[in-house]
Amino acid sequence: MNWKGNAGYLRLVLGAQLLFFAAWGGWLVVSRNTDSPEFHLATEPVDPRDLFSGTYVALNYEISSPRGGRCPRRTRDLGRLFVKLEDKGKKAVTKDGEVSVYEATDCHTNPPQEPGWAKADMTYRFGGPVAMYGIERFYLNENDPRKDAKSGSVLAKVKIDRNHNLVLLDLVEKF
Amino acid sequence: MASYYKKFKADLDASAGAGIITPEQAAAVYERALAGSPFASFRAAHWIGAAAGLFVALGIILIVASNWDKIDSYTKLFAFLLLFAGMGEAAIRLDEKPAAAVPLEMIWFFMPILGIGLYAQIFNLSGDPVKPYLVWAALASPAALLSRRPFAAYLCSALLFFTLYYGTLSSNGMLALTAARAADPQPLWHWGLALAVLAGGAAVFPGRKLSLPLGASVIWLFIMMLADTAIKLRSSGLILLSGMSLAVLWLTYGSERDDERASLPLKVWLGAVYFTTFFWHYGGDELVNHSGPDTSAGGALAWLLFAGGLLSVVFRPQRLLPAGSRDETAGKVMLAASMLCSFFLFDANEATAKAVAITANLLLAAFGTVSIISGARDSSEKQINLGVAVLTLTAVTRFIDIFGTMLKSGMAFIVTGVAFGALAYFVNKGRKALIESVKK
Numbered sequence: 001m002n003w004k005g006n007a008g009y010l011r012l013v014l015g016a017q018l019l020f021f022a023a024w025g026g027w028l029v030v031s032r033n034t035d036s037p038e039f040h041l042a043t044e045p046v047d048p049r050d051l052f053s054g055t056y057v058a059l060n061y062e063i064s065s066p067r068g069g070r071c072p073r074r075t076r077d078l079g080r081l082f083v084k085l086e087d088k089g090k091k092a093v094t095k096d097g098e099v100s101v102y103e104a105t106d107c108h109t110n111p112p113q114e115p116g117w118a119k120a121d122m123t124y125r126f127g128g129p130v131a132m133y134g135i136e137r138f139y140l141n142e143n144d145p146r147k148d149a150k151s152g153s154v155l156a157k158v159k160i161d162r163n164h165n166l167v168l169l170d171l172v173e174k175f
Numbered sequence: 176m177a178s179y180y181k182k183f184k185a186d187l188d189a190s191a192g193a194g195i196i197t198p199e200q201a202a203a204v205y206e207r208a209l210a211g212s213p214f215a216s217f218r219a220a221h222w223i224g225a226a227a228g229l230f231v232a233l234g235i236i237l238i239v240a241s242n243w244d245k246i247d248s249y250t251k252l253f254a255f256l257l258l259f260a261g262m263g264e265a266a267i268r269l270d271e272k273p274a275a276a277v278p279l280e281m282i283w284f285f286m287p288i289l290g291i292g293l294y295a296q297i298f299n300l301s302g303d304p305v306k307p308y309l310v311w312a313a314l315a316s317p318a319a320l321l322s323r324r325p326f327a328a329y330l331c332s333a334l335l336f337f338t339l340y341y342g343t344l345s346s347n348g349m350l351a352l353t354a355a356r357a358a359d360p361q362p363l364w365h366w367g368l369a370l371a372v373l374a375g376g377a378a379v380f381p382g383r384k385l386s387l388p389l390g391a392s393v394i395w396l397f398i399m400m401l402a403d404t405a406i407k408l409r410s411s412g413l414i415l416l417s418g419m420s421l422a423v424l425w426l427t428y429g430s431e432r433d434d435e436r437a438s439l440p441l442k443v444w445l446g447a448v449y450f451t452t453f454f455w456h457y458g459g460d461e462l463v464n465h466s467g468p469d470t471s472a473g474g475a476l477a478w479l480l481f482a483g484g485l486l487s488v489v490f491r492p493q494r495l496l497p498a499g500s501r502d503e504t505a506g507k508v509m510l511a512a513s514m515l516c517s518f519f520l521f522d523a524n525e526a527t528a529k530a531v532a533i534t535a536n537l538l539l540a541a542f543g544t545v546s547i548i549s550g551a552r553d554s555s556e557k558q559i560n561l562g563v564a565v566l567t568l569t570a571v572t573r574f575i576d577i578f579g580t581m582l583k584s585g586m587a588f589i590v591t592g593v594a595f596g597a598l599a600y601f602v603n604k605g606r607k608a609l610i611e612s613v614k615k
Contacts, residue, residue, distance in 0.1 A: 005323035014263035054240035137301035168299040
């Protein structure tokens with residue numbers, strides 16, 4: 001049988017590709033569709049953006065170096081980590097008024113059952129180990145004035161989805 | 176390769192013009208020869224079609240990347256899936272019409288990365304920078320392999336090799352093989368994934384041509400041995416042994432046809448030997464030894480490559496000189512010598528390094544001379560020119576590099592010029608004798 005140019009096989013491949021994107025899109029929509037509380041995270045200054053796959057603001061967070069509780073001070077153990085995020089009284093002012101800024105208070109290598117734990121991957125960056133939460137990019141329209149925002153001047157509005165992943169919802173300017 | 180077909184076509188046309196064969200026979204022979212070329216079916220219209228598809232695909236990606244934030248996320252997802260299905264189905268339905276199918280296949284090839292970019296934008300995804308490329312290649316490869324045209328397969332192979340180099344040379348990500356500073360070594364499964372990507376890139380590459388994917392693999396492996404990986408090498412002897420062995424292996428197995436010399440691997444081998452001539456100025460291993468000793472895995476790999484290279488030289492036809500020529504032994508000796516001269520560097524000091532440099536110079540001189548003689552015997556102007564070019568480059572480099580003073584360099588140029596003149600005289604005399612013997 002000649003596989004090359006076989007319309008049946010090509011349609012199977014096309015179907016598999018579409019199924020992949022439909023399933024991925026569905027999973028992303030469903031996993032984020034939770035009624036978990038939304039909260040804010042403080043950001044730290046980094047290079048603001050680049051233009052790969054659309055304009056985005058590159059974000060770094062205070063919680064990228066989690067401290068407190070069982071969080072490792074100088075870890076060489078890279079890989080999966082769960083970080084407890086809590087309101088410890090830190091506040092910031094936005095256009096909607098004063099909001100609470102959550103902080104990292106504890107760490108664990110296994111996923112705790114209680115809410116408020118976010119999944120992170122410890123990777124080695126320039127200065128040492130850094131917790132990456134998958135919310136390090138916020139994509140914008142190329143004409144959106146927030147593309148000039150620097151980490152540190154904005155707060156990230158987030159929530160935790162069903163799988164302990166942090167979901168980046170919005171960027172909010174600090175006043 | 177293109178010049179080969181051009182010259183072949185000119186020869187056939189001349190033969191048809193001289194009445195040796197009919198124009199129909201000339202056309203049929205040319206078509207048959209061209210069918211073996213990987214770009215045989217890629218006539219001008221196909222190239223234009225491919226360019227059209229490429230530009231449209233890149234345009235769509237940029238328009239989507241500009242971020243239509245006023246449009247609802249679900250609408251964007253649905254529109255993407257609809258566009259994806261439409262492009263794929265159109266490419267399948269119009270498969271018999273290349274003018275439409277080629278650009279559509281190009282757009283289809285780029286649809287997965289368009290979707291990945293769109294999803295990242297909608298859901299603000301970030302993470303491993305290598306993962307999108309791997310997912311793109313995994314999704315695009317089956318359609319590329321099933322396509323009756325090779326273009327998507329070439330792009331897919333290029334994508335996989337790009338991902339291999341990009342991913343393995345970074346110190347972060349699922350393909351990272353270079354050690355991050357102060358961090359633990361990269362896990363073993365990274366190597367498994369990297370080798371799978373390498374195998375995928377070579378397997379997807381269309382046709383039976385091995386030269387390019389083998390070359391990309393060989394260069395990648397050598398870079399991994401030089402970089403701070405689990406197979407890093409730091410001693411000059413093992414680095415040179417690995418480099419020369421890889422060059423010999425590429426030359427031996429990267430050849431495209433039985434009756435034609437491999438041009439790119441040959442140039443790389445010549446370049447490697449030429450580079451070795453500069454060991455004349457070698458000052459010791461202090462510089463490279465700053466970053467630690469050789470790894471045991473790297474050392475074992477270097478000896479394996481050498482063993483493979485040596486066995487290939489002994490048991491496989493040499494590809495240094497034209498295949499089937501009477502210079503088979505000379506070619507094999509030169510290839511083996513290029514690897515064996517690395518052994519001088521195992522007791523690396525200035526004297527042994529100079530021995531390496533002298534051996535390399537002798538190798539280039541021998542290659543140049545044998546090429547000229549072989550070319551004269553086979554009436555191959557190209558082979559003679561290659562030999563002259565290698566001898567000239569070697570001589571000029573040495574005059575500037577070693578002799579130093581203008582007086583000595585000037586004398587050396589004159590002596591070499593006279594030697595070339597003598598060589599040209601004897602080559603011409605040999606050719607005349609050969610022609611006379613055929614006439615008798």
